[in-house]
Amino acid sequence: NAGVTQTPKFRVLKTGQSMTLLCAQDMNHEYMYWYRQDPGMGLRLIHYSVGEGTTAKGEVPDGYNVSRLKKQNFLLGLESAAPSQTSVYFCASSYVLAALREQYFGPGTRLTVT
Amino acid sequence: DQQVKQNSPSLSVQEGRISILNCDYTNSMFDYFLWYKKYPAEGPTFLISISSIKDKNEDGRFTVFLNKSAKHLSLHIVPSQPGDSAVYFCAASAPGNPNFGNEKLTFGTGTRLTIIP
Numbered sequence: 734n735a736g737v738t739q740t741p742k743f744r745v746l747k748t749g750q751s752m753t754l755l756c757a758q759d760m761n762h763e764y765m766y767w768y769r770q771d772p773g774m775g776l777r778l779i780h781y782s783v784g785e786g787t788t789a790k791g792e793v794p795d796g797y798n799v800s801r802l803k804k805q806n807f808l809l810g811l812e813s814a815a816p817s818q819t820s821v822y823f824c825a826s827s828y829v830l831a832a833l834r835e836q837y838f839g840p841g842t843r844l845t846v847t
Numbered sequence: 848d849q850q851v852k853q854n855s856p857s858l859s860v861q862e863g864r865i866s867i868l869n870c871d872y873t874n875s876m877f878d879y880f881l882w883y884k885k886y887p888a889e890g891p892t893f894l895i896s897i898s899s900i901k902d903k904n905e906d907g908r909f910t911v912f913l914n915k916s917a918k919h920l921s922l923h924i925v926p927s928q929p930g931d932s933a934v935y936f937c938a939a940s941a942p943g944n945p946n947f948g949n950e951k952l953t954f955g956t957g958t959r960l961t962i963i964p
Binding site: 841 | 851856879881883888889890891892893896936940951952954955956957
């Protein structure tokens with residue numbers, strides 16, 4: 734099992750450019766998440782999905798869009814990148830169990846917007 | 848409003864001694880707590896969790912203690928090893944749909960643990 738994988742690992746964008754980050758999981762998890770990590774801020778939830786075809790906003794959704802067309806994939810899009818979106822992005826997935834809420838994380842994508 | 852707080856940004860501990868990482872929370876609805884470990888350039892990995900119906904959970908060298916009245920939890924690592932040097936995140940979850948659980952975790956800002964050989 735590869736677990737949770739993220740593509741790409743690194744990316745540099747110019748302000749105003751667009752890009753899509755891809756997350757894939759092979760654990761048959763229902764839930765998937767996108768977080769960003771900034772120095773001194775911990776992990777902040779951008780968007781999440783509770784199943785194929787459904788998405789919801791997290792704590793910091795502005796400037797991002799997501800799609801979950803297939804259960805195993807969760808895409809994060811930046812339509813017009815801004816320097817404030819320079820961050821490390823993590824994807825995660827989890828089971829649908831009240832007694833088992835651990836999330837499994839990918840290795841991260843380091844994005845720099847100049 | 849930071850609902851999960853890790854007030855110590857860093858901690859240094861001698862190898863072989865006990866490491867104690869602390870976490871405070873403000874939301875009384877939280878009923879499940881987790882600790883994650885993160886190495887540089889890697890994603891966080893799950894370490895240990897505890898439900899609010901317990902006050903202690905142990906897994907090898909790692910023990911998590913929960914004090915609900917103080918809204919405080921701590922992670923004890925005994926004995927500390929050089930490979931334990933990492934950033935540790937505390938996270939919490941509130942009950943959601945009784946059939947499907949809760950889909951969201953709230954994370955603290957992390958504590959960087961350095962084990963001194």
